Amino acid sequence: MAWGVECLRVLAILEDKPGFLQKELFRLGDVPVTPATLAQGLLLLVLVWVVSNLTRRVLRDRVLKATALDSGAREAIARISGYVILILGVTVVLSTAGLNLSSLAVLGGALGIGIGFGLQNIVNNFVSGLIILFERPITVGQRVEVAGTTGTVQRIGARSTIIVTNDRVTHIIPNAEFVSKPVINWSYAGDRLMRISVPVRLAYGSDPREVERLLLEVARANKNVRQDYLPDVLLDSFGDLSIDLRLRVFSETLSGTPAVLRSQLNFAIWDALEKAGIQTAYQSRSLSISGPVHVELDRGDGAAPTDPPAPPDPPRSEPR
DSSP states (O other): OHHHHHHHHHHHHHHHOOGGGGOOOEEETTEEEOHHHHHHHHHHHHHHHHHHHHHHHHIIIIIGGGSSOOHHHHHHHHHHHHHHHHHHHHHHHHHHTTOOGGGGHHHHHHHHHHHHHTSHHHHHHHHHHHHHHHHOSSOTTOEEEETTEEEEEEEEOSSEEEEEOTTOOEEEEETHHHHHSOOEETTTTSSOOEEEEEEEEEOTTSOHHHHHHHHHHHHHHOTTSOSSSOOEEEEEEEOSSOEEEEEEEEESTTTTOHHHHHHHHHHHHHHHHHHHTOOBOOOOOOOOOOSOOOOOOOOSSSOOOOOOOOOOOOOOOOOO
16 A cells, blocks of 8 residues: 555656656657656556456455355455456556547557557467456366376466476466367366276186175275275186286375375285285287297307207218
């Protein structure tokens, strides 16, 4: 508030200051533009920007936090309110300066040409950000996958969206990516529940029914597996070298880090199969060679290998 009062005081000084500050530089329509009016306009625009950001933060962190809205809805409402205040504030500043907005048609046309040539991507991302805020296909705190990046949405800005991966790597994704490309939202339904599959390959000779029982026991013993969504075991196929099974479980606590849950289940499955004496399958390859093969043996003393002895000549029959 003190900063705003100081800005108003500076504006009053500029209005009463004679001399160079009141010298006409150019005209916008019928309105003369002086250094004082430029400084006043700049200070008013800064003041509008500060009020817009302050309003957005108060709405998000105080007013809307007391409601039942989730964090994504609070962020969307606060950011849209900030944009509305900013647009209205700029309009009021221009009107206060005596500018006729219709006289800015030429400037708007030039701006349109600039958008068509050089600012197309920026405007595209800004409009895409507004679409995201209104339509809410993604919100802050949700886990999404877009353009090969999987992580949690931290912030939806005017131009880009910030996503943080499990490795704590921050990705800045242009908003247009979320509108023009397929997006996977793992928590769009309102929760973070996700099904995770763990493949198990058994050697032939193992009892699939016994292994099914062991896998279900492993799933029930894991605290990160949702027990109200019953885990199950599928027998996928009889492969060339193994019997292929798959354990399927649901998790909410580790849905953001499925590799951790798979590791926990794999360790527990290994211990259970080892205790039961059940062997997992492993790949093996056999090599068949047809025809004669020349083999050189190394005696280990550094001497060069010797040529194998020539086969004896076949016996000759004497003529009678």
